[in-house]
Amino acid sequence: MPAIAIIGAQWGDEGKGKATDVLGSRVDYVVKFNGGNNAGHTVVIGAGETQQKYALHLLPSGILTPGCTPVIGNGVVVDLNVLFEEIEGLETRGVDTSLLKVSANAHVIADYNRTLDKVTERFLGSRRLGTTGRGIGPTYADKMNRVGIRIQDLFDEKILQAKVEGVLELKNQVLAKIYNRRAVTVEATLEELLSYADRLRPMVCDTGLLLNQALDRGETVLLEAGQATLLDVDHGTYPFVTSSSATAGGACTGSGIPPTRLDRVVGIVKAYTTRVGEGPFPTELHDDFGELLRKTGAEYGTTTGRPRRCGWYDAVIARYAARVNGVTDFTLTKLDVLTGLEKVPVCVAYDVDGVRHDEMPVNQSDFHHAVPIYEELPGWWEDISAARTLDDLPPNARAYVTAVEEMSGARISAIGVGPARDQTVVVHDLL
Numbered sequence: 001m002p003a004i005a006i007i008g009a010q011w012g013d014e015g016k017g018k019a020t021d022v023l024g025s026r027v028d029y030v031v032k033f034n035g036g037n038n039a040g041h042t043v044v045i046g047a048g049e050t051q052q053k054y055a056l057h058l059l060p061s062g063i064l065t066p067g068c069t070p071v072i073g074n075g076v077v078v079d080l081n082v083l084f085e086e087i088e089g090l091e092t093r094g095v096d097t098s099l100l101k102v103s104a105n106a107h108v109i110a111d112y113n114r115t116l117d118k119v120t121e122r123f124l125g126s127r128r129l130g131t132t133g134r135g136i137g138p139t140y141a142d143k144m145n146r147v148g149i150r151i152q153d154l155f156d157e158k159i160l161q162a163k164v165e166g167v168l169e170l171k172n173q174v175l176a177k178i179y180n181r182r183a184v185t186v187e188a189t190l191e192e193l194l195s196y197a198d199r200l201r202p203m204v205c206d207t208g209l210l211l212n213q214a215l216d217r218g219e220t221v222l223l224e225a226g227q228a229t230l231l232d233v234d235h236g237t238y239p240f241v242t243s244s245s246a247t248a249g250g251a252c253t254g255s256g257i258p259p260t261r262l263d264r265v266v267g268i269v270k271a272y273t274t275r276v277g278e279g280p281f282p283t284e285l286h287d288d289f290g291e292l293l294r295k296t297g298a299e300y301g302t303t304t305g306r307p308r309r310c311g312w313y314d315a316v317i318a319r320y321a322a323r324v325n326g327v328t329d330f331t332l333t334k335l336d337v338l339t340g341l342e343k344v345p346v347c348v349a350y351d352v353d354g355v356r357h358d359e360m361p362v363n364q365s366d367f368h369h370a371v372p373i374y375e376e377l378p379g380w381w382e383d384i385s386a387a388r389t390l391d392d393l394p395p396n397a398r399a400y401v402t403a404v405e406e407m408s409g410a411r412i413s414a415i416g417v418g419p420a421r422d423q424t425v426v427v428h429d430l431l
């Protein structure tokens, strides 16, 4: 089973990092294909006193698996300072990062774009998106505007200088005249970018070629999404989205692996729903149940520490994610968090101004005031964190999984019952 994509099926933080890590020891390459250090993946390895917790932002979760080659694909935007901080942090903890490869075509997040991300949000006031402030949006905008700086530009000082001069002519007008900020100098930008060139050089290659050759040899490649379907710039709740392609199509454009080589698309879906930042969220709970999910599920952002907005499972969204991505398998995560509820509501459709919608409404404004239509499933009280097979789950937890599977448009192949690597019920083997 050579190429597998792992995709977020909701608004992010579904547990993609853990899902990647669980498969890590059986794959040869793990590729990050979109986003940048706006992502935050928490991976927990080991148990008891030897338990180790890692928070990864820019590096693919496969970096934690010895022997697996981690790859930063062409679709990623790279903050070089964060890259080397993360590498050093891992090396200090004994993680070998020497296999890391970085695409020559990935774009670089320059300082002026971090500034622009933050000042734009402030400028927008109540219309802000609630971005992570990492410069993601402005860097992707530069890429589309064809004024971006790529990793390979760092190895040709003349070209880099010409590009930085060109882009700063415009950026400085915006920074100074609209946002009343100090202009950025060409020299300072060049100095910062070039300071990373020597350390970066040995990691940089044609990662598309590398990955296709690996597939030719029958090796296994795992493509790990940052963000998620409803945050995808095309398929998400625009404009309350990130600026990259987080869906299965993006796995191809962001890695150079063609769609015909993708064998499996695994949608990671939480047993309830969370969202960080602004934007519509039909099943959001503003009551004690929301607080309970946040507390029990430790729903605080890995990147910004913001409390995540919490709500019940939304099968309309899951079906949508199944369709947009061609999901072959779902991993249902954090089922353990639902333990102890009398009834577990699941959204099966929306009511929009008296009209039932079984699919995502075509107009975004309808989605903004969609009212969930719930089906209530019986809860369970038994601790499920030690379950490793379907038979270990209490009948009502199993019934919940079956009901969710029937509503969501693809089989559930794994179930998360805790944050640790081994706290997983495997229903169908993916490899």
Ligand code: GDP
Residues within 6 Å of the ligand: 008, 012, 013, 014, 015, 016, 017, 018, 039, 040, 041, 042, 043, 044, 297, 302, 333, 334, 335, 336, 337, 415, 416, 417, 418, 419
């Ligand atoms: P990602 O961005 O999709 O990789 O997800 P995050 O790492 O941001 O958020 C998921 C959180 O849930 C992390 O803290 C994980 O350690 C944790 N987690 C993942 N799977 C499970 C699970 O099945 N049960 C519980 N209780 N926690 C989980």
Ligand code: IMO
Residues within 6 Å of the ligand: 008, 011, 012, 013, 014, 038, 039, 040, 041, 129, 130, 131, 132, 133, 134, 135, 136, 137, 225, 226, 227, 228, 231, 240, 241, 242, 243, 275, 276, 277, 278
């Ligand atoms: P992972 O990979 C959850 C959200 C931000 C904001 C919007 C745009 O951990 O699932 P950006 O900085 O990307 O321009 O912000 O997207 N967002 C995420 N929410 N998980 C993420 O990543 C996210 N990455 C971005 O909160 O609403």
Ligand code: MG
Residues within 6 Å of the ligand: 012, 013, 014, 039, 040, 041, 042, 302
């Ligand atoms: Mg996350």
